[in-house]
Amino acid sequence: MSDTIHVLNGPNLNLLGTREPGIYGAATLADVEALCRDTAARHGLEVVFRQTNHEGALVDLIQAAAGAAGIVLNAGAYTHTSVALRDAIAGVGVPTVEVHLSNVFAREPFRHHSYLSPVVRGVICGFGPQSYALGIAALATARQARA
Numbered sequence: 168m169s170d171t172i173h174v175l176n177g178p179n180l181n182l183l184g185t186r187e188p189g190i191y192g193a194a195t196l197a198d199v200e201a202l203c204r205d206t207a208a209r210h211g212l213e214v215v216f217r218q219t220n221h222e223g224a225l226v227d228l229i230q231a232a233a234g235a236a237g238i239v240l241n242a243g244a245y246t247h248t249s250v251a252l253r254d255a256i257a258g259v260g261v262p263t264v265e266v267h268l269s270n271v272f273a274r275e276p277f278r279h280h281s282y283l284s285p286v287v288r289g290v291i292c293g294f295g296p297q298s299y300a301l302g303i304a305a306l307a308t309a310r311q312a313r314a
């Protein structure tokens with residue numbers, strides 16, 4: 168059984184910690200990566216951590232996670248627009264947790280709908296970088312249950 172979790176980040180998340188701290192906080196994407204690596208290590212898991220601004224590249228990254236223990240996916244704005252990402256998640260057959268830094272349900276109505284939520288294992292939002300740590304912990308627990 169694979170011991171690797173793929174943590175995949177979509178558009179503009181490379182800007183974390185540089186703008187809009189009121190919504191997204193002060194942590195940078197490098198800080199989020201360090202938190203993910205620490206959390207995964209405590210569960211005996213490795214992390215592949217990636218960010219892209221391009222929808223098709225995100226599809227490629229989801230497909231490249233085939234056989235992994237899980238995917239933690241913050242697809243950013245593509246969450247609310249992308250049938251291609253939904254099809255990639257459904258097709259790859261890897262347990263996936265959709266995560267968001269912000270509580271999307273407390274924001275604009277267009278952020279309340281996700282094309283991805285119906286095909287993922289679960290959704291965690293609103294806890295800042297801890298949303299990622301909670302996603303990794305959930306996948307680690309599910310993996311233990313399968314072992």
Ligand code: CA2
Nearest residue numbers: 179182183186187243244267268269278
């Ligand atoms: O809350 C989240 O994690 C989101 O996935 C973030 C996306 C947004 O479109 C989703 O509705 C919710 C936006 C990511 C952009 O991140 C920035 C960070 C700093 C400065 C500007 C953008």
